[in-house]
Amino acid sequence: MVIQLPESEARAMLERGKVARLGCIVNGDPYIVPINYFMKDGRAYSHSLPGLKVDALRLNPRACLQADEINSDFEWRSVIGFGEFEEITEPSMREQILGQLLLRFPRLTPVEAAIATDIDTPPIIVFAIKIERVTAVGE
Amino acid sequence: MVIQLPESEARAMLERGKVARLGCIVNGDPYIVPINYFMKDGRAYSHSLPGLKVDALRLNPRACLQADEINSDFEWRSVIGFGEFEEITEPSMREQILGQLLLRFPRLTPVEAAIATDIDTPPIIVFAIKIERVTAVGE
Numbered sequence A, B: 001m002v003i004q005l006p007e008s009e010a011r012a013m014l015e016r017g018k019v020a021r022l023g024c025i026v027n028g029d030p031y032i033v034p035i036n037y038f039m040k041d042g043r044a045y046s047h048s049l050p051g052l053k054v055d056a057l058r059l060n061p062r063a064c065l066q067a068d069e070i071n072s073d074f075e076w077r078s079v080i081g082f083g084e085f086e087e088i089t090e091p092s093m094r095e096q097i098l099g100q101l102l103l104r105f106p107r108l109t110p111v112e113a114a115i116a117t118d119i120d121t122p123p124i125i126v127f128a129i130k131i132e133r134v135t136a137v138g139e
Helices: A007-016 A052-059 A091-104 A110-117 B007-016 B052-059 B091-104 B110-117
Strands: A019-026 A029-036 A038-040 A043-048 A062-072 A075-088 A125-138 B019-026 B029-036 B038-040 B043-048 B062-072 B075-088 B125-138
Touching: A007 A062, A007 A075, A007 A125, A019 A052, A019 B019, A019 B029, A029 A043, A029 A052, A029 B019, A029 B029, A029 B062, A029 B075, A038 A091, A043 A075, A043 A091, A052 A075, A052 A125, A062 A125, A062 B029, A075 A091, A075 B029, A091 A125, B007 B062, B007 B075, B007 B125, B019 B052, B029 B043, B029 B052, B038 B091, B043 B075, B043 B091, B052 B075, B052 B125, B062 B125, B075 B091, B091 B125
Parallel strands: none
Antiparallel strands: A019 A029, A019 A062, A038 A043, A043 A125, A062 A075, A075 A125, B019 B029, B019 B062, B038 B043, B043 B125, B062 B075, B075 B125
């Protein structure tokens, strides 16, 4: 039976997740893409190459982040955090976040790693989702 | 490096998936929830208890279905299908779909199984997402 989990557990799930699905709205349609992320001070930090997702989030910053822990078809928990897209443009902040991402996800592709090191040319987008509320269910 | 996969492969990924994330729009916010589903004739069939997701999809039927195959942080593929929510109310059709879902996901909880058997009382919602277009990326 599906039950609501306490908010503290919902937040803990988001904190310990490494892969989540980012939801946004693209031309009126819901859109979902998997991302690597880490949480810090209530924000989920990630990065992206330019494209559909970032273009859409610049127009409509409403976003959600969903992570789940699925052990079997009917033994799972899912957390969702709702919030807003914030683009990180300040160079030292970008460098710090990209450093953390590289540390946690060492298998960034060579292209991404090269871009990430060269902080002055920003084809790579660094962003946060500021999480306003979270809710989790499970069974 | 992230590349676009051929449409045939995108469709094959949706066909072979069992768990996907359903995206919809709830009060203007993107919303994501994991579902069990199966594909038939271009539709993803699933079921749900009444609640936020179904209420929202009745108001705004635009939906997406995202499935991924993640082997490591940077070896993954993700498919997304865009389409519309359709509620299945015709009793014999409901029975057929619930039968298929029970067959594929035998660990339906006793409550769900009991509800599923009693097709005349429909607190359980049976629905399809009619997939209009698919796109997949991977690296």
